[in-house]
Amino acid sequence: MKLRLSPQTLLVLDAFLERAEEWKYGYDLSRVTGLKSGTLYPILMRLAEKQLLETQWEAGEPGKPPRHMYRFTPDGLRFARANAAGSADASLGQVALGLAEG
Amino acid sequence: MGAPRTLAAKLLRAVVRLAPAESRDWAAAMLRELDFIEGDLAALLWALGSAAAILRHAASVWRAWLQRKSEKETRMNKTGKKVLGIGLGMLSALALVGCAFASLRILGILFPGLEHSSWAYWLAVMAIPEAIFVAATVMLWRKKGPIAAGILATGLVMALHVAVHFTLHW
Numbered sequence: 001m002k003l004r005l006s007p008q009t010l011l012v013l014d015a016f017l018e019r020a021e022e023w024k025y026g027y028d029l030s031r032v033t034g035l036k037s038g039t040l041y042p043i044l045m046r047l048a049e050k051q052l053l054e055t056q057w058e059a060g061e062p063g064k065p066p067r068h069m070y071r072f073t074p075d076g077l078r079f080a081r082a083n084a085a086g087s088a089d090a091s092l093g094q095v096a097l098g099l100a101e102g
Numbered sequence: 103m104g105a106p107r108t109l110a111a112k113l114l115r116a117v118v119r120l121a122p123a124e125s126r127d128w129a130a131a132m133l134r135e136l137d138f139i140e141g142d143l144a145a146l147l148w149a150l151g152s153a154a155a156i157l158r159h160a161a162s163v164w165r166a167w168l169q170r171k172s173e174k175e176t177r178m179n180k181t182g183k184k185v186l187g188i189g190l191g192m193l194s195a196l197a198l199v200g201c202a203f204a205s206l207r208i209l210g211i212l213f214p215g216l217e218h219s220s221w222a223y224w225l226a227v228m229a230i231p232e233a234i235f236v237a238a239t240v241m242l243w244r245k246k247g248p249i250a251a252g253i254l255a256t257g258l259v260m261a262l263h264v265a266v267h268f269t270l271h272w
Contacts, residue, residue: 027135027148037132038151045128045159055127068131 003050005083008035012043013084016053016072020080023056023069044070052076104142110149111136117153125159132156184248191242191252195235199260202227228264232257 003009011033016024018032030040047053054073057066072080103111114133121129132152139145206226235257242250 025135025138026131027138030148036151037135037148038154041128041132041152041155042158045155065130065134067134068127 003046003052003079008033008039009043009046010084011035012040012047013080016070016076017080017084020072020077023058023071025067025069029070047076052079106142106146107136110142110146113149113153117156121156122160122163124163125156128159129156187246187248188252188255191249191254192256193252194238194249195231195253195256198231198234199227199256202231228260232261235260 012029012035015029015032026037026040026044029035029044030037033040035043044053048055048070051073053070053076055068055070058069060066111133114129114136118126118129118133129152132148132155136145136148139148203226206223209222209226235253239250239254239257242253
């Protein structure tokens with residue numbers, strides 16, 4: 001699978017691996033990974049385009065617009081387990097030190 | 103709702119409205135998340151980052167569309183060039199046949215009786231042009247395939263015409 005595994009992408013994969021079966025929201029992912037929306041969403045879009053992530057609109061409370069949520073596909077889960085394990089810790093350090101590109 | 107948050111919401115609503123269809127869902131998702139962000143300044147920063155992300159995504163969608171369009175145009179140009187080449191080959195071959203007829207007429211004027219001689223007729227109108235067609239087809243086949251195909255097609259039509267003529271009259 002051709003996907004650029006930047007430290008930020010690894011962070012996102014790592015965040016999805018936490019309780020992988022659960023749906024996750026964009027802002028929650030941003031808080032967990034520390035990534036800004038301008039960095040996080042392009043990664044989510046790429047993952048979804050590669051069929052590694054499934055997306056769904058959550059039917060919320062009546063009168064309120066639905067919320068978009070994300071979860072690994074089986075392929076995505078396999079890909080993340082193969083690539084994110086071990087490398088996310090190192091990338092966390094890189095991001096914290098500002099070594100990684102945006 | 104503070105001014106930065108209002109501005110953030112307005113910006114993201116505009117992004118949702120203006121985004122191409124492929125990016126609109128994502129823009130709407132970013133707009134919805136705005137309701138869960140604490141702090142007005144954080145909301146504005148979220149909106150600015152989201153707008154940039156959508157702009158990049160839209161740009162990549164447009165780039166892919168332009169690339170597909172350009173590939174399609176290139177394919178169409180190639181087909182057009184082939185058709186033009188075949189037409190040019192056929193026109194060249196017909197011009198040669200016309201020249202052969204004209205030469206025969208001139209020779210007929212210069213040497214009365216020659217025009218009505220059957221061997222001169224077949225040599226000038228059939229054998230020499232056909233030999234030239236075959237030679238031209240062989241020479242042009244690799245570098246100017248469509249032109250060669252046009253010449254060959256004309257030669258074949260002429261040969262067929264002669265075969266029909268022989269069948270009917272002899």
